[in-house]
Amino acid sequence: xxxxxxxxxxxxxVARAFVAAGLPVADAQTVAALMTEADLQGSDGHGVxxxxxxxxxxxxxxxxxxxxxxxxEERPATALVDGDNAMGHLVMSRAAAIAAQxxxxxxxxxxxxxxxxxxxxxxxxxxxxxxxxxxxLYFAVGNANHLPPWGGLDMLLSTNPIAVAIxxxxxxxxxxxxATTVAAYGKVKAKAQRGExxxxxxxxxxxxxxxxxxxxxxxxxxxxxxxxxxxxxxxxVGLLAGTLNGAAMGRDVIDxxxxxxxTTNTGQAIAMIDLNxxxxxxxxxxxxxxxxxxxxxxxxxxxxxxxxLPGEQSHAKRVAYGRDGIPISAALRLALDGxxxxxxxxxxx
Amino acid sequence: xxxxxxxxxxxxxVARAFVAAGLPVADAQTVAALMTEADLQGSDGHGVxxxxxxxxxxxxxxxxxxxxxxxxEERPATALVDGDNAMGHLVMSRAAAIAAQxxxxxxxxxxxxxxxxxxxxxxxxxxxxxxxxxxxLYFAVGNANHLPPWGGLDMLLSTNPIAVAIxxxxxxxxxxxxATTVAAYGKVKAKAQRGExxxxxxxxxxxxxxxxxxxxxxxxxxxxxxxxxxxxxxxxVGLLAGTLNGAAMGRDVIDxxxxxxxTTNTGQAIAMIDLNxxxxxxxxxxxxxxxxxxxxxxxxxxxxxxxxLPGEQSHAKRVAYGRDGIPISAALRLALDGxxxxxxxxxxx
Numbered sequence: 001x002x003x004x005x006x007x008x009x010x011x012x013x014v015a016r017a018f019v020a021a022g023l024p025v026a027d028a029q030t031v032a033a034l035m036t037e038a039d040l041q042g043s044d045g046h047g048v049x050x051x052x053x054x055x056x057x058x059x060x061x062x063x064x065x066x067x068x069x070x071x072x073e074e075r076p077a078t079a080l081v082d083g084d085n086a087m088g089h090l091v092m093s094r095a096a097a098i099a100a101q102x103x104x105x106x107x108x109x110x111x112x113x114x115x116x117x118x119x120x121x122x123x124x125x126x127x128x129x130x131x132x133x134x135x136x137l138y139f140a141v142g143n144a145n146h147l148p149p150w151g152g153l154d155m156l157l158s159t160n161p162i163a164v165a166i167x168x169x170x171x172x173x174x175x176x177x178x179a180t181t182v183a184a185y186g187k188v189k190a191k192a193q194r195g196e197x198x199x200x201x202x203x204x205x206x207x208x209x210x211x212x213x214x215x216x217x218x219x220x221x222x223x224x225x226x227x228x229x230x231x232x233x234x235x236x237v238g239l240l241a242g243t244l245n246g247a248a249m250g251r252d253v254i255d256x257x258x259x260x261x262x263t264t265n266t267g268q269a270i271a272m273i274d275l276n277x278x279x280x281x282x283x284x285x286x287x288x289x290x291x292x293x294x295x296x297x298x299x300x301x302x303x304x305x306x307x308x309l310p311g312e313q314s315h316a317k318r319v320a321y322g323r324d325g326i327p328i329s330a331a332l333r334l335a336l337d338g339x340x341x342x343x344x345x346x347x348x349x
Numbered sequence: 350x351x352x353x354x355x356x357x358x359x360x361x362x363v364a365r366a367f368v369a370a371g372l373p374v375a376d377a378q379t380v381a382a383l384m385t386e387a388d389l390q391g392s393d394g395h396g397v398x399x400x401x402x403x404x405x406x407x408x409x410x411x412x413x414x415x416x417x418x419x420x421x422e423e424r425p426a427t428a429l430v431d432g433d434n435a436m437g438h439l440v441m442s443r444a445a446a447i448a449a450q451x452x453x454x455x456x457x458x459x460x461x462x463x464x465x466x467x468x469x470x471x472x473x474x475x476x477x478x479x480x481x482x483x484x485x486l487y488f489a490v491g492n493a494n495h496l497p498p499w500g501g502l503d504m505l506l507s508t509n510p511i512a513v514a515i516x517x518x519x520x521x522x523x524x525x526x527x528a529t530t531v532a533a534y535g536k537v538k539a540k541a542q543r544g545e546x547x548x549x550x551x552x553x554x555x556x557x558x559x560x561x562x563x564x565x566x567x568x569x570x571x572x573x574x575x576x577x578x579x580x581x582x583x584x585x586v587g588l589l590a591g592t593l594n595g596a597a598m599g600r601d602v603i604d605x606x607x608x609x610x611x612t613t614n615t616g617q618a619i620a621m622i623d624l625n626x627x628x629x630x631x632x633x634x635x636x637x638x639x640x641x642x643x644x645x646x647x648x649x650x651x652x653x654x655x656x657x658l659p660g661e662q663s664h665a666k667r668v669a670y671g672r673d674g675i676p677i678s679a680a681l682r683l684a685l686d687g688x689x690x691x692x693x694x695x696x697x698x
Contacts, residue, residue: 075456075626077426107424108459110622135589149656152647164585174588176581208650226574232525232659235644236513239523240484243636244627250640273459277424278593287592291599295584298501301557307498310581 003333004325005348011036013336013348014051020343021058022065023087031089034120039326042317043121043177045186048328050118052335053257054087055343060260063087063117069094077106080245081113085263088119092268096128096136099272103134107277112245116266118143118256122163123177123314125270129165130173133281135273136165141242141249143256143264146185146222150231153206155221156250159184160237165311167275169285171292175311180234181222188217193331242267352682353674354697360385362685362697363400369692370407371414372436380438383469388675391666392470392526394535397677399467401684402606403436404692409609412436412466418443426455429594430462434612437468441617445477445485448621452483456626461594465615467492467605471512472526472663474619478514479522482630484622485514490591490598492605492613495534495571499580502555504570505599508533509586514660516624518634520641524660529583530571537566542680591616 011032018028031054038047057063067086071079079098083091095111102109119125122138129136142158149156159179166174183202191198192214203211203220211220224230242249247267254262275281296307321327328336333348340347360381367377380403387396406412416435420428428447432440444460451458468474471487478485491507498505508528515523532551540547541563552560552569560569573579591598596616603611624630645656670676677685682697689696 073627075623076454077458078456078622078626080627105425106455107427108457108620109426110457112627135593149644149647149658151653152644152649152656154647156644156647162582164589166585166588174584176585178575178578178581182575206650225578226527226531228657229527229574232527233511235523235659236515236525239515239637239640240513243640244484244622244624244633246628246632246636249636250643271457273427273593274424275593277427278422278429278461279595283595284593287595287598288588291588291592294599295498295501295505298498298503298505300501301555304500307501308577309498310584 002327002329004321005328006325007036007040007322009349010039010048010326010328014048016345017051017055017339017343018058020345021055023058024066027087027090030093031087034089034093034124036326037124038120040318040321041121041123041314042321043123043314045184045190046121048336049332050120052339053260055339057256057260062261062263071098077102077109079111081111083113083116085115085117088117088266088268091116092119092125092270095268095270096125096272099270100129100132100134103272103274104132108271108273110269110271112241112267112269114245114247114265114267115263116247116268117264118266119268121177122161123165123175123311125268126163126165126177127173127175129272130167132272133167133275135167135275136163137271138163138268139237139241140268141238141247141253141266142179143253143266144185145253145255147181147224147231147234148221149235150224150228157231157234157238158253159222160234160241162233162237166288167281167285168292169282169289171289172309172312172315174288174292174309175314177310180230180237181224182230183222185222188214188222192217241269245269351676351678354677355674356385356389356671358698359388359397359675359677363397365694366400366404366688366692369694370404372407373415376436376439379442380436383438383442383473385675386473387469389667389670390470390472390663391670392472392663394533394539395470397685398681399469401688402609404688406605406609411610411612420447426451426458428458428460430460430465432462432465434464434466437466437615437617440465441468441474441619444617444619445474445621448619449478449481449483452621452623453481457620457622459618459620461590461616461618463594463596463614463616464612465596465617466613467615468617470526471510472514472524472660474617475512475514475526476522476524478621479516481621482516482624484516484624485512486620487512487617488586488590489617490587490596490602490615491528492602492615493534494602494604496530496573496580496583497570498584499573499577506580506583506587507602508571509583509590511582511586515637516630516634517641518631518638520638521658521661521664523637523641523658524663526659529579529586530573531579532571534571537563537571541566590618594618
């Protein structure tokens, strides 16, 4: 059971909650808008569902409400941003703005963060390149380790996601947003909530045997995509987004689902490539459109109705939910009502 | 059966072959050194085994022996290099040098190529960042399409590889070099040569059923890593390395194993990030060493002898083959003898 709520209504409620929790109004609105955008595109595991744990972290002192987000290292095409333990959405919005400004001059820019926090779905930030006629790339260290090195048992790595957004002319932008594990941990939690078994290939136990019962998730770990390749990718993303920036990586990553007080020292990185630096942007975008059309027109396997391009399904949701409202489940509404009561604000209408 | 050949001996022979095929001496030596380096690190599918097809392409007029490799678009941190249909090794060596020079000033640089050609293993170029205390990233469009879009049957995508090289203090550099398919096509060909079945998960037939007989490889296609995720990764790599540069991508990619005459218009991209732009490079490299040691020390699954880091196995080969010589199989020697005879040069000693 879920009922639709208009994006503006949802965003306004979330902003009120953050103001009540002590964030400045402008910051509260920025975070609320990005969380709502996550739900709008169907990234509901990284959207408004996070309000309760975010508020819990803020109230526990695990987030700096008055941060001084600043550049601590800078070159013409790079910056290292110290997030001062702000909400991650604020840090990465700032990082994206810096990247776009620099890339306009230098052709590409790369901005890393440390002392940041969970910032929602990776694609939000990669997509910030699109209005600038730029390609966006985003990398992040996940906020809990669920992946051991290949052949190992110690969970030293996370789902470390990659997102890339590519401008198009008339087609939907190509937006890839993927964890480097077969399943994101949020999907495991969703299976547990619904009491459904996991498909084989998501997790294994400590003997390497398939683990299908999501209630036993703590006894095993996620599998990386492509076996040792996904292990390597997760490691590389962590080195680029975490270690390079002096952010937490490996054994320094805390589980932010268990610990609401310790500074996460989250690391992320965003890069933008200006299409103008590689010739006529319109010509590029037309080439992407042609490629997209070719892929979509491919002959299909039996029982396949449609070839999807990365980003098309989230775009379709953005259109539908923007028109009809964002579906809010009874469970989520209950959680949001709880936050409202705790903060002494009016509930989501 | 294989006999060891010293790297210098092998490289000298390959250079002589290219000179006999019409490449200028300096270019022949550059290509020969990189091909030998590929074999030295165990990337034997992309090394000297390619001499015969490379020479065949040069003699068929499919490679420009006197290319004018030049920058056609440039910003402070980016360049687009027109390879003028040169051997890919020459184009990407030049691109890497440009990237290193620019990144020293700007913090990061990104150099793309078009009208390039197959350049050997991706890691060769990512590794060129290491002596500069830089991180190297390399992306390439594969030279034959073996992958359909997810759910499709038309092979519009290739194994489009990614390589990333990360400097370390005392540990072996972390070097990831991976195709975005579960198996590279060269591994399928190797299975066919040895008459061995492929493991399930490498290829499927046009009904989506596992294809295990490598002799039937033409009836099916490679599987991407992580299903639709690997499809998305392959597409993104192709957009970054091919489409952005005006190089071939999708239906424009020719199969260079079948067609030795048509210009491949291969696209690649190399990026370098200067460690100095993110703080003290030594401190970063020590952090990587610590992470590597932590991963290696992980408790292991039953029957796992050792946790490997990406790049360690190729490093071990580089050390062993540098000391003992590169193992050259009887079949490869026969092929090299054939090239020597065809070109009228002395065979490999």
